[in-house]
Amino acid sequence: MNDGRLGRGRSRIAVAGASGLIGSALARSLTADGHEVVRLVRHAPGGADEVRWDPENGRVDAAGLEGCDAVVNLAGAGVGDRRWTDAYKTLVRSSRVHGTTALAEAVASMDRPPRVFVNGSAMGYYGETGDRPVDESAPAGEGFLPGLCVEWEAAAAPAREAGVRTVFTRTGLVVARGGGAWGRLFPLFRAGLGGRLGDGSQYWSFVALHDEVAAIRHLMDRDDLSGPFNLTAPRPVTNREVTVAMGRVLHRPAPFAVPAPVLRAVLGEMAGDVLGSARVLPARLLESGFRFAFPEIDGAIRAAL
Numbered sequence: 307m308n309d310g311r312l313g314r315g316r317s318r319i320a321v322a323g324a325s326g327l328i329g330s331a332l333a334r335s336l337t338a339d340g341h342e343v344v345r346l347v348r349h350a351p352g353g354a355d356e357v358r359w360d361p362e363n364g365r366v367d368a369a370g371l372e373g374c375d376a377v378v379n380l381a382g383a384g385v386g387d388r389r390w391t392d393a394y395k396t397l398v399r400s401s402r403v404h405g406t407t408a409l410a411e412a413v414a415s416m417d418r419p420p421r422v423f424v425n426g427s428a429m430g431y432y433g434e435t436g437d438r439p440v441d442e443s444a445p446a447g448e449g450f451l452p453g454l455c456v457e458w459e460a461a462a463a464p465a466r467e468a469g470v471r472t473v474f475t476r477t478g479l480v481v482a483r484g485g486g487a488w489g490r491l492f493p494l495f496r497a498g499l500g501g502r503l504g505d506g507s508q509y510w511s512f513v514a515l516h517d518e519v520a521a522i523r524h525l526m527d528r529d530d531l532s533g534p535f536n537l538t539a540p541r542p543v544t545n546r547e548v549t550v551a552m553g554r555v556l557h558r559p560a561p562f563a564v565p566a567p568v569l570r571a572v573l574g575e576m577a578g579d580v581l582g583s584a585r586v587l588p589a590r591l592l593e594s595g596f597r598f599a600f601p602e603i604d605g606a607i608r609a610a611l
Contacts, residue, residue, distance in 0.1 A: 318373050320321040320357065322346040322409060323380030323426070327485035328477070331519050344374060346381070346409075361405030366412035371420070376526050378424040383404050399454055404427075406461035411425055414468035422526055423465040427474040429511050429538060429586045431455035436508065439542075441589035442476075442534045459534070471532045473525045478511040478538035478586060480518055481517065481606040488610065495552045500560040503565075506546030508583035512611050514600035524596050536588045543603045555607045 308487070319336055324345040325328040333343045344361045357370030361381060371377060382402040383394075406425055413419050432440050433447015446452045459474050466472040480486045494500045513521075521537045543551070555562035588596075600606040 314326075316340055316342065318342045318344060319374040320344040320346060320371050320374045320377045320420075321380065322359065322361075322378065322405065323382065324403045326380060327480060327482055327489075327515070328522075329378075329380040329424075331482075332380070332522055333517055335519050335523065344370070356531060359405075359408065361408055362384060364404055364406045364408040364411075368412040368415055371412060372416060372418060374420045376422045376424065377409060377420050378426075378522065378526070379406055379409050380426045382426070384443050395450060399457065402458045403456065403461045404538055406458060407464070410462045410465040413470055414464040417477055419465075419468060419470050421529070422471045422473060423462065424473045424522060424526060425459065425462045427455050427476045427534065428460050429476050429478045429536060429584055431476050431534075432461075432584060432586060434582045435509070435585050436583050437585060439587050441587045442536055443589075455582060471529065473532055474534040475522060475525065476536045476538075476586070477518060478513045478542075478584075480515050480534070481512050481600075481610050482515040483610050485517075491552065492556075492610070493561065495558050498558050500549060500552055500558065502546050502549040502560075503543070506544060506549060508545050509542045509585040510545055510548055511536075511542040511584050511586040512548075512603060512606060513538050514598075514606035516609055517598050517600055517606075520599065521591060521596055524591075524594070529595055530592060531590075533590075535590050535594075536586050537591065538586045538588050539598055539603075539606065540592065540601050541603075542585045542587070548603060551603045551607060555604055555611075 319341055321329050321333055321343055324333045336343050345356050347356045348360060351358050357367050382405065383398045407423040413423050430451030431446055432444055433449050433452040446456050462472050481488045483489060483492050518537055523530055525535060549560045600609050
């Protein structure tokens with residue numbers, strides 16, 4: 307690197323979870339700017355751009371990370387991919403906590419550790435906030451997701467204790483067609499089947515995929531930034547507002563509503579996350595000088611089309 311910034315010169319950056327929604331977008335962005343992206347994979351490496359790891363069993367080929375300027379951990383089983391059975395909750399937890407521990411210990415053991423370890427987290431850290439806005443100074447909430455996020459972030463301790471700058475990205479609902487909550491919403495609304503969930507009063511703290519990637523790169527670049535950062539747009543909106551915006555941008559009516567009891571019957575415990583309200587603000591990100599390209603919900607939706 308030329309001046310200590312990942313945004314200038316050619317850097318080597320390891321990404322765990324590079325096949326996921328955020329990880330693949332980040333890898334494309336970095337590669338387009340001339341950086342070398344090393345993907346952590348569970349199979350035998352197919353080239354110099356892959357490093358073997360086994361997150362569930364805590365194994366990482368630390369030698370393959372040598373020379374990396376940054377390690378970004380975005381790996382983990384999808385929280386919303388399946389109904390929350392006890393078995394799946396165990397898988398979600400282990401895939402994040404064990405994987406983070408393995409990477410953090412590998413980073414801490416390196417002769418030349420990376421300048422920064424970016425560890426994924428989620429706005430689920432805060433739990434149910436109702437209409438009360440929260441920023442990074444707020445304590446963790448209660449329940450499965452807040453408890454998971456606390457453990458997930460704590461698992462990065464080996465890297466932090468070894469003196470590696472460690473950043474936690476508490477990501478909101480990513481507006482994108484390729485996955486996540488919005489990946490399921492777009493087909494429904496295009497078919498004219500969209501509608502609010504429950505009474506629609508719950509806050510959804512969203513972030514455009516473009517801004518998610520830009521924020522991660524901003525946090526990688528800045529040597530003075532560490533700790534938790536909320537990666538959410540500056541004006542959270544209610545589910546009712548999301549419904550109206552989706553109908554407006556896609557030019558489709560959104561007449562339906564899914565009653566809360568039906569959601570609970572279909573989704574089980576996960577319904578609490580869908581019906582819950584999280585009004586999360588990106589205070590530290592804004593204070594650091596980051597500027598959102600898509601701060602409003604309509605623009606974020608259009609950017610995903």
